[in-house]
Amino acid sequence: MSFPASVSTLNNYNDLYPDWTQREVSTGTTIMAVEFDGGVVMGADSRTTTGAYIANRVTDKLTPIHERIFCCRSGSAADTQAIADAVTYQLGFHSIELDEAPLVQTAASLFRDMCYRYREELMAGIIVAGWDPRRGGQVYTVPVGGMMTRQPVSVGGSGSSYIYGYVDSNYRPAMSKEECLKFTAEALTLAMERDGSSGGVVRLAVISEQGVERQVILGNQLPKFSTV
Amino acid sequence: MDGITYQCLGLLQLKTTILAVKFNGGVIIGSDSRASMGESYVSSKTINKLIQVHDRIFCCIAGSLADAQAVTKMAKFQLSFHSIQMESPPLVKAAASIMRELCYNNKEELQAGFITAGWDRKKGPQIYVVSLGGMLLSQPFTIGGSGSTYIYGYVDAKFKPDMSLEEAIQFSTNALALAMGRDNVSGGVVHLVVITEAEVKHVVVPGNKLPKFHDE
Numbered sequence: 528m529s530f531p532a533s534v535s536t537l538n539n540y541n542d543l544y545p546d547w548t549q550r551e552v553s554t555g556t557t558i559m560a561v562e563f564d565g566g567v568v569m570g571a572d573s574r575t576t577t578g579a580y581i582a583n584r585v586t587d588k589l590t591p592i593h594e595r596i597f598c599c600r601s602g603s604a605a606d607t608q609a610i611a612d613a614v615t616y617q618l619g620f621h622s623i624e625l626d627e628a629p630l631v632q633t634a635a636s637l638f639r640d641m642c643y644r645y646r647e648e649l650m651a652g653i654i655v656a657g658w659d660p661r662r663g664g665q666v667y668t669v670p671v672g673g674m675m676t677r678q679p680v681s682v683g684g685s686g687s688s689y690i691y692g693y694v695d696s697n698y699r700p701a702m703s704k705e706e707c708l709k710f711t712a713e714a715l716t717l718a719m720e721r722d723g724s725s726g727g728v729v730r731l732a733v734i735s736e737q738g739v740e741r742q743v744i745l746g747n748q749l750p751k752f753s754t755v
Numbered sequence: 756m757d758g759i760t761y762q763c764l765g766l767l768q769l770k771t772t773i774l775a776v777k778f779n780g781g782v783i784i785g786s787d788s789r790a791s792m793g794e795s796y797v798s799s800k801t802i803n804k805l806i807q808v809h810d811r812i813f814c815c816i817a818g819s820l821a822d823a824q825a826v827t828k829m830a831k832f833q834l835s836f837h838s839i840q841m842e843s844p845p846l847v848k849a850a851a852s853i854m855r856e857l858c859y860n861n862k863e864e865l866q867a868g869f870i871t872a873g874w875d876r877k878k879g880p881q882i883y884v885v886s887l888g889g890m891l892l893s894q895p896f897t898i899g900g901s902g903s904t905y906i907y908g909y910v911d912a913k914f915k916p917d918m919s920l921e922e923a924i925q926f927s928t929n930a931l932a933l934a935m936g937r938d939n940v941s942g943g944v945v946h947l948v949v950i951t952e953a954e955v956k957h958v959v960v961p962g963n964k965l966p967k968f969h970d971e
Contacts, residue, residue: 688904688905689907690909691905691908691933692905692908692930692933692934693908693909693911693912694908695933695936695968695970696909696929696933696968697912699969713912717908717911717912720911721908752912753914753915753916
């Protein structure tokens with residue numbers, strides 16, 4: 528489960544200082560990852576906000592941790608960048624020691640260890656996904672608080688609340704890669720339409736044995752729904 | 756309507772999931788059936804949150820139960836009086852306007868939002884939302900209550916204007932079942948009221964007949 532990232536601070540309104548000088552930079556966001564047979568599909572919106580100002584409208588929230596392991600970041604931009612950098616270093620070191628590709632579960636455990644140990648200081652919700660030779664495509668979610676669990680489909684970020692119903696009703700086990708891509712793009716679009724902290728473009732990544740393919744769906748190419 | 760209810764601890768709250776949807780020839784208004792005190796005690800499993808304010812006009816409520824009961828009681832009285840004076844069944848918009856007047860003029864004290872849906876001769880099936888501060892808005896479908904956040908994506912994707920009765924019942928049941936599956940303060944059975952020119956039909960979908968999704 529994910530945490531609504533934007534807490535209202537309307538009471539702290541101060542005419543002298545604009546909103547964006549007083550608020551932390553947050554990736555209030557929508558992120559998602561789906562397993563399929565042979566890999567994973569990951570997706571995210573592209574909006575980073577500082578209060579009401581959109582600090583970056585083309586953010587890349589899909590961060591590489593290793594050759595076939597990525598993470599989707601939500602929550603405080605500073606916290607998630609710092610954690611991702613630390614885990615990238617640790618995982619790279621571990622992989623050299625082992626002399627083989629690291630497991631996705633290892634990456635997820637490293638995220639979990641850090642998020643749990645520093646849970647009081649951090650505000651980070653992370654989805655770790657990738658492919659390894661032992662278990663194929665896997666998605667692990669590490670929400671705020673530092674739990675870790677594997678799920679066939681996982682959504683996170685402030686916009687995820689709006690799409691639980693859609694994901695529950697539309698996900699089927701054993702979807703193909705193309706079906707997963709369509710499902711992810713549609714779910715992210717619906718969330719972006721309802722969540723003020725999510726928007727911009729949809730960034731997608733497919734990770735499989737062959738490697739990583741990345742795509743961007745621009746605003747005018749997003750799927751359209753009848754009422755939206 | 757949704758955010759404020761979480762912050763009012765100590766009051767009996769109808770944290771819930773409610774919806775209304777227009778279809779070809781009528782409206783469906785629906786809700787779950789759970790009343791909770793705090794996050795962990797279910798004080799009623801089978802409460803009916805759909806209140807009839809006139810022959811073909813129903814309301815459902817989210818927020819403070821006391822406020823909602825007071826407002827609907829007053830609206831029912833004013834509406835029946837208005838209907839007798841006009842010597843004809845009231846308009847759905849009239850019912851919604853009465854609720855709006857009450858909510859807007861007492862906005863400091865009240866903490867309740869309403870969905871009013873019904874059928875009248877002038878405009879046929881209609882749905883009106885009266886929000887917390889007293890805004891009145893007409894919509895082809897609407898969702899409300901704490902559980903509604905989880906189904907915005909689903910209803911945005913699945914709603915089509917001019918659905919048939921069966922499609923609309925399926926749409927409402929699915930939406931409520933999905934919300935009840937994710938929101939711990941919504942649950943129980945699904946209450947639906949189908950309002951058309953000819954009749955008012957109350958449909959109850961018990962827990963074991965609710966649609967199941969992939970992880971259940």
